[in-house]
Amino acid sequence: MSNTVTMVEAINLALKSEMRQDDSVIILGEDVGVNGGVFRATVDLKDEFGLKRVLDTPLAETMIAGLSVGMAAQGLKPVAEIQFMGFIFPTMEHLICHAARLRHRTRGRLHCPMVLRVPFGGGIHAPEHHSESTEALFAHIPGLRVVIPSSPARAYGLLLAAIRNPDPVVFMEPKRIYRLNAQTVEDTGKALPLDSCYTLREGSDITLISWGAMIKETLEAADQLAEQGVQCEVIDVVTLNPIDHETMLASVAKTGRCVIIHEAPKSCAVGAEISATLAERGLLNLRAPIQRVTGYDTVMPYYRMENHYLPNTADILEAVNSTLEFS
Amino acid sequence: METIYQAHINLSRFLSADGQALQALPSWTETPETLVRYYRNMVLARQLDNKIIALQRTGQMGTYASLLGAEAIEIVLGDLMQTSDVLVPYYRNHALQMLRGLSLADMLSYWGGDERGNAAPAMGEDFPNAVPIATQALHATGVATAIKIRGEKRAVVTVCGDGATSKGDFLEALNIAGVWQLPVIFMVNNNQWAISVPRALQCAAPTLAQKAIGAGIRGEQVDGNDVIALHQSISRALQHAREGKGPTLIEAISYRLSDHTTADDATRYRRHDELKSAWEREPIKRLQTFLHQQGWWDEEQESAWQTETRQMIQQGIDQYLQQSDQPVEQLIDFLYAELPDALKPQRERLIRNAQPGGNHHE
Numbered sequence: 001m002s003n004t005v006t007m008v009e010a011i012n013l014a015l016k017s018e019m020r021q022d023d024s025v026i027i028l029g030e031d032v033g034v035n036g037g038v039f040r041a042t043v044d045l046k047d048e049f050g051l052k053r054v055l056d057t058p059l060a061e062t063m064i065a066g067l068s069v070g071m072a073a074q075g076l077k078p079v080a081e082i083q084f085m086g087f088i089f090p091t092m093e094h095l096i097c098h099a100a101r102l103r104h105r106t107r108g109r110l111h112c113p114m115v116l117r118v119p120f121g122g123g124i125h126a127p128e129h130h131s132e133s134t135e136a137l138f139a140h141i142p143g144l145r146v147v148i149p150s151s152p153a154r155a156y157g158l159l160l161a162a163i164r165n166p167d168p169v170v171f172m173e174p175k176r177i178y179r180l181n182a183q184t185v186e187d188t189g190k191a192l193p194l195d196s197c198y199t200l201r202e203g204s205d206i207t208l209i210s211w212g213a214m215i216k217e218t219l220e221a222a223d224q225l226a227e228q229g230v231q232c233e234v235i236d237v238v239t240l241n242p243i244d245h246e247t248m249l250a251s252v253a254k255t256g257r258c259v260i261i262h263e264a265p266k267s268c269a270v271g272a273e274i275s276a277t278l279a280e281r282g283l284l285n286l287r288a289p290i291q292r293v294t295g296y297d298t299v300m301p302y303y304r305m306e307n308h309y310l311p312n313t314a315d316i317l318e319a320v321n322s323t324l325e326f327s
Numbered sequence: 328m329e330t331i332y333q334a335h336i337n338l339s340r341f342l343s344a345d346g347q348a349l350q351a352l353p354s355w356t357e358t359p360e361t362l363v364r365y366y367r368n369m370v371l372a373r374q375l376d377n378k379i380i381a382l383q384r385t386g387q388m389g390t391y392a393s394l395l396g397a398e399a400i401e402i403v404l405g406d407l408m409q410t411s412d413v414l415v416p417y418y419r420n421h422a423l424q425m426l427r428g429l430s431l432a433d434m435l436s437y438w439g440g441d442e443r444g445n446a447a448p449a450m451g452e453d454f455p456n457a458v459p460i461a462t463q464a465l466h467a468t469g470v471a472t473a474i475k476i477r478g479e480k481r482a483v484v485t486v487c488g489d490g491a492t493s494k495g496d497f498l499e500a501l502n503i504a505g506v507w508q509l510p511v512i513f514m515v516n517n518n519q520w521a522i523s524v525p526r527a528l529q530c531a532a533p534t535l536a537q538k539a540i541g542a543g544i545r546g547e548q549v550d551g552n553d554v555i556a557l558h559q560s561i562s563r564a565l566q567h568a569r570e571g572k573g574p575t576l577i578e579a580i581s582y583r584l585s586d587h588t589t590a591d592d593a594t595r596y597r598r599h600d601e602l603k604s605a606w607e608r609e610p611i612k613r614l615q616t617f618l619h620q621q622g623w624w625d626e627e628q629e630s631a632w633q634t635e636t637r638q639m640i641q642q643g644i645d646q647y648l649q650q651s652d653q654p655v656e657q658l659i660d661f662l663y664a665e666l667p668d669a670l671k672p673q674r675e676r677l678i679r680n681a682q683p684g685g686n687h688h689e
């Protein structure tokens with residue numbers, strides 16, 4: 001079956017696909033059942049699978065996370081939705097202290113195959129506390145997986161992989177591109193690999209590393225640079241933890257130049273980790289300092305000023321050009 | 328103005344502090360088997376507790392949370408829970424865990440700083456001890472949700488202290504258990520102290536059991552030093568859970584006769600006369616008096632059991648002290664189902680450092 005779908009529709013497709021073939025997949029969260037989710041990611045699921053597998057929960061994020069840990073330890077595969085990134089923080093204790101370490105602390109006797117889906121990032125004129133990009137908080141936690149898709153097809157395949165993975169996954173959905181482009185996605189049930197960067201475009205002059213919604217601006221910048229004869233290699237990191245440093249190191253070994261682009265604040269972000277690793281293990285391949293194009297180290301603004309905060313294509317071009325000019 | 332809702336909380340007590348029946352006793356107490364078993368197990372739990380504290384004082388054990396004063400709650404729960412039920416414990420449930428099959432050596436191993444104590448296959452689907460307060464209550468609701476989805480007749484039991492009832496996790500757990508009518512029992516061991524904070528400073532409500540009312544579930548108080556009262560309440564709650572009749576909150580009134588842990592010194596904040604009067608209500612002496620009166624237990628049996636338990640405990644301790652070291656790679660190998668490539672160099676470094684000549688060789 002072939003479908004032209006947006007990212008949020010691809011997520012819905014993946015949920016349906018996996019629920020059809022695995023009875024242990026249970027959807028839960030606030031407004032996910034009757035209402036189909038505030039972004040409609042879970043729309044129609046209750047019609048096909050019933051409200052026994054699509055659970056509308058009370059409004060309590062800590063509970064959603066703790067409940068999921070208990071369900072997962074019992075062998076179910078809870079796929080919980082946290083409505084917005086700004087509301088994910090009550091789940092942290094359960095993610096850090098329990099989900100991420102249940103396998104370790106029981107030496108494999110119990111494990112925690114849960115997925116926490118959460119829309120994140122700015123750019124949709126959302127209310128306060130709806131637009132944060134705090135992926136680094138989760139990527140820092142040993143035992144958690146952090147996965148961020150950047151296209152409908154990758155959202156479909158990566159979500160299948162996340163649900164099938166026996167470990168807890170925070171699946172962050174860049175909501176700015178939820179409905180940006182539609183793409184043909186075959187409902188093949190085929191999962192994409194985790195722990196692997198995706199090279200979206202090959203090039204020999206400079207490596208651009210990004211993830212999530214910023215992939216859009218990164219590819220736009222690469223298009224514009226191509227017109228000027230600059231060949232960018234564009235890497236979508238996709239799995240922020242565990243992270244695939246090898247693909248990035250190999251690319252920078254080839255290009256010698258690197259710009260890292262993300263929406264999150266600059267300090268202690270995943271970009272810093274990538275930059276540090278490229279310096280630790282690839283310093284002698286670098287022909288210019290690594291640059292980072294990021295959000296500011298400040299509060300994610302309410303929407304009137306969010307465009308001042310969010311990196312854009314011009315920011316990327318500026319960083320790329322200064323990197324290329326460094327000799 | 329009209330009253331639109333009224334509720335009450337019952338306290339259940341069958342034996343007075345000096346072991347006298349306060350009301351007609353249930354029929355199962357007419358024969359000695361169960362009560363003697365409870366008594367023997369409580370004595371074992373207390374001896375074990377003393378012994379572990381001694382091990383800690385001599386540097387052979389880590390920081391340990393004593394269960395002194397909680398013996399009745401532990402033993403009755405452990406006796407009435409079935410193997411197929413699931414325990415989602417806190418860190419003061421080791422007697423209960425042993426009744427559910429955890430070996431003494433594995434239990435000691437946990438408190439001795441070795442996570443392999445959480446790995447014992449005998450623990451089945453039971454959770455490991457929750458150290459972050461009240462988080463286990465939510466895990467129990469998740470386990471209960473799975474059981475309900477699968478339509479199984481099993482109960483989930485989770486235990487916490489009085490302090491945990493102040494946390495959001497506890498209240499969120501009661502709430503979801505009520506909305507979804509989950510097969511779960513919330514046992515609150517109200518031992519009057521959360522480290523140095525007394526019950527009165529924990530919550531203004533006169534009972535903790537009444538938190539159930541806000542969640543629309545059954546709630547009751549029971550004398551936590553009275554095995555008969557505990558047996559009645561816990562049996563009823565387990566039956567409700569297994570029959571799909573929903574959750575119960577049981578507040579068992581006990582007293583923490585010990586320090587919070589071996590790292591604590593309760594004399595800093597607790598009056599001696601309070602502790603002294605609590606010893607007059609403790610569970611073991613109470614049942615012993617009752618059994619003596621019934622002619623079901625005597626000095627000779629007591630002495631024989633004390634000797635037998637000492638030997639059992641010593642065997643477990645010997646086994647614990649002889650345990651092999653954990654392979655150092657266990658520090659990384661159980662993090663994910665499959666070792667990610669990104670962790671492989673760190674694993675190699677860990678192993679190299681543990682070898683003779685390595686930075687961390689012991």
